Amino acid sequence: xxxxxxxxxxxxxxxxxxxxxxxxxxxxxxxxxxxxxxxxxxxxxxxxxxxxxxxxxxxxxxxxxxxxxxxxxxxxxxxxxxxxxxxxxxxxxxxxxxxxxxxxxxxxxxxxxxxxxxxxxxxxxxxxxxxxxxxxxxxxxxxxxxxxxxxxxxxxxxxxxxxxxxxxxxxxxxxxxxxxxxxxxxxxxxxxxxxxxxxxxxxxxxxxxxxxxxxxxxxxxxxxxxxxxxxxxxxxxxxxxxxxxxxxxxxxxxxxxxxxxxxxxxxxxxxxxxxxxxxxxxxxxxxxxxxxxxxxxxxxxxxxxxxxxxxxxxxxxxxxxxxxxxxxxxxxxxxxxxxxxxxxxxxxxxxxxxxxxxxxxxxxxxxxxxxxxxxxxx
Amino acid sequence: xxxxxxxxxxxxxxxxxxxxxxxxxxxxxxxxxxxxxxxxxxxxxxxxxxxxxxxxxxxxxxxxxxxxxxxxxxxxxxxxxxxxxxxxxxxxxxxxxxxxxxxxxxxxxxxxxxxxxxxxxxxxxxxxxxxxxxxxxxxxxxxxxxxxxxxxxxxxxxxxxxxxxxxxxxxxxxxxxxxxxxxxxxxxxxxxxxxxxxxxxxxxxxxxxxxxxxxxxxxxxxxxxxxxxxxxxxxxxxxxxxxxxxxxxxxxxxxxxxxxxxxxxxxxxxxxxxxxxxxxxxxxxxxxxxxxxxxxxxxxxxxxxxxxxxxxxxxxxxxxxxxxxxxxxxxxxxxxxxxxxxxxxxxxxxxxxxxxxxxxxxxxxxxxxxx
Numbered sequence: 001x002x003x004x005x006x007x008x009x010x011x012x013x014x015x016x017x018x019x020x021x022x023x024x025x026x027x028x029x030x031x032x033x034x035x036x037x038x039x040x041x042x043x044x045x046x047x048x049x050x051x052x053x054x055x056x057x058x059x060x061x062x063x064x065x066x067x068x069x070x071x072x073x074x075x076x077x078x079x080x081x082x083x084x085x086x087x088x089x090x091x092x093x094x095x096x097x098x099x100x101x102x103x104x105x106x107x108x109x110x111x112x113x114x115x116x117x118x119x120x121x122x123x124x125x126x127x128x129x130x131x132x133x134x135x136x137x138x139x140x141x142x143x144x145x146x147x148x149x150x151x152x153x154x155x156x157x158x159x160x161x162x163x164x165x166x167x168x169x170x171x172x173x174x175x176x177x178x179x180x181x182x183x184x185x186x187x188x189x190x191x192x193x194x195x196x197x198x199x200x201x202x203x204x205x206x207x208x209x210x211x212x213x214x215x216x217x218x219x220x221x222x223x224x225x226x227x228x229x230x231x232x233x234x235x236x237x238x239x240x241x242x243x244x245x246x247x248x249x250x251x252x253x254x255x256x257x258x259x260x261x262x263x264x265x266x267x268x269x270x271x272x273x274x275x276x277x278x279x280x281x282x283x284x285x286x287x288x289x290x291x292x293x294x295x296x297x298x299x300x301x302x303x304x305x306x307x308x309x310x311x312x313x314x315x316x317x318x319x320x321x322x323x324x325x326x327x328x329x330x331x332x333x334x335x336x337x338x339x340x341x342x343x344x345x346x347x348x349x350x351x352x353x354x355x356x357x358x359x360x361x362x363x364x365x366x367x368x369x370x371x372x373x374x375x376x377x378x
Numbered sequence: 379x380x381x382x383x384x385x386x387x388x389x390x391x392x393x394x395x396x397x398x399x400x401x402x403x404x405x406x407x408x409x410x411x412x413x414x415x416x417x418x419x420x421x422x423x424x425x426x427x428x429x430x431x432x433x434x435x436x437x438x439x440x441x442x443x444x445x446x447x448x449x450x451x452x453x454x455x456x457x458x459x460x461x462x463x464x465x466x467x468x469x470x471x472x473x474x475x476x477x478x479x480x481x482x483x484x485x486x487x488x489x490x491x492x493x494x495x496x497x498x499x500x501x502x503x504x505x506x507x508x509x510x511x512x513x514x515x516x517x518x519x520x521x522x523x524x525x526x527x528x529x530x531x532x533x534x535x536x537x538x539x540x541x542x543x544x545x546x547x548x549x550x551x552x553x554x555x556x557x558x559x560x561x562x563x564x565x566x567x568x569x570x571x572x573x574x575x576x577x578x579x580x581x582x583x584x585x586x587x588x589x590x591x592x593x594x595x596x597x598x599x600x601x602x603x604x605x606x607x608x609x610x611x612x613x614x615x616x617x618x619x620x621x622x623x624x625x626x627x628x629x630x631x632x633x634x635x636x637x638x639x640x641x642x643x644x645x646x647x648x649x650x651x652x653x654x655x656x657x658x659x660x661x662x663x664x665x666x667x668x669x670x671x672x673x674x675x676x677x678x679x680x681x682x683x684x685x686x687x688x689x690x691x692x693x694x695x696x697x698x699x700x701x702x703x704x705x706x707x708x709x710x711x712x713x714x715x716x717x718x719x720x721x722x723x724x725x726x727x728x729x730x731x732x733x734x735x736x737x738x739x740x741x742x743x744x745x746x747x748x749x
Contacts, residue, residue, distance in 0.1 A: 305503040308504055312454060312504065
């Protein structure tokens, strides 16, 4: 079995698993409790907050733990929209955001907000002049991702941050695919709100965080107790938080080396595919992207048949975004990039990670020719 | 476990119902490399309004059931999306046929254009040698290697009628694991395999028509009272009004809303004149019919043959004489007059248990009572 779908989720890191087990056993307390049982876990939560903050370049007090990346995105966008409603009703985002951002904006559009969706060029990048031009006195938020989940394309986040600061507009960055893979620095990049998700970097599913920089105005999504400095009610997912902290610690130590190693595998995979299927095309900017991700159009073939065949051969990849029902539809991200529909229909995302090896790449390149031949035959 | 089967990949069309679930279990037991596929053919959220989209989710219960059965059987399972094709080839045809004054059979169309065309193609693309369905029908191979389609063993469940469009090539690639079984046996197997759908009821008549209210469906697709007009008798005398010819089927007696000394039956639907023609029960009987788009599973006969035919699914086969006509058409003359020949329905030809082929009913032929 070969797993090349790390952008969907990553296996839990064994050290992370070790680190959280005590919190499912003896360290069961509620961190809000005053007694020994509470104290036993409170420190671990705060240590995880510090580790998380250290990875993304913000103060520990600016970390709000959530349940997932989607919650973080919802909290950032809806929370800002409702806090700044009196200031304006305009939100700027991009055409290639994750559904957690796009559909939250769509919801706000139905609630009366005006949404600008910045287009991208053939390489998946937005035009900074268009961002400048889109900002008005009514604009209350710019929400742009760090790295694209389908193509791995990396936006010039620091430039977006600078423009937003200059124009006095809050900047939310969905960095779910970037954190742990490339350096993320909220201070240096002038990011006001930043979403991240634990399971993309070796923590389990069910834990995420939103960075809320000091001075940002936003309403909570979940009201209740005073947890997370009144920003997010609900008893803390202690084990999840500890896991995220541990995963961030490991990422800080291993990110640079890991990115280079996985990048080597990804490049070899890409070259191999181009050699055995010359009609194949890379989607997205060749350099400005994650070293883990390759989005390739097998022009003339059907992506879903390719994906199912690879799955039947034990190789896990993905095609477009799988919609909730599990059926396959062609990708809005590639459409926004102006990828020819015939090529988009044949596009497969390989996303590699920690456990992939040279042997995995060899195996995929060995299996592909037979599948391609079968699909060309009909 | 049959060793010969072990390398043969079969795609089983899984609807989430008992029949296809038991089929999948049987194939797995027979040692095949089984892959389950559900076809998503219809967006159940389609009629939800803009704002409602945030409150509703498409009703994918059946696909959910199929997925859970596949998990239970430990076979790979996929959902393929044929919504666009289904909309065009099955739903479009269904509505068009009603608006032409005919009574369509979408299940045959779905088998013809979706299951044994698109799904078969998908199965080939996955390296499968066969597709399998939960139909109650059998296939047999003769001494010369030709494949034949046979009725299912259970006379109460035989579904060969829905499969008359199959070609020999399609048959060669198809398996019907339930062909030799009765529904009772299948239910017992579902229980024995401990399948979670064992207790599930029969599926509804037309999968894409909620509550079987096809009139509402047509009107939501195309508009209201499109073909409203007069109810007339054979002589053309106006007896009343109706709100759309598509609301009626041939032979229908109830719901005409006309007071008349003898019971009236719908004899004809005329979409051009927008007339529903009614008359006495005797006028419903026909000598025969004309059919088009004939498919012969084996070689087409060169001259007239004696055979049996069914003119709707729930119909006992009757003796008839079939004369092939040019242009893939045929004339069918019944040994005894038949009631309610319905344009748009399929006529399927049988030689005992064997399906010879079939076609689509164009019109009834009779001894002169109809104009």
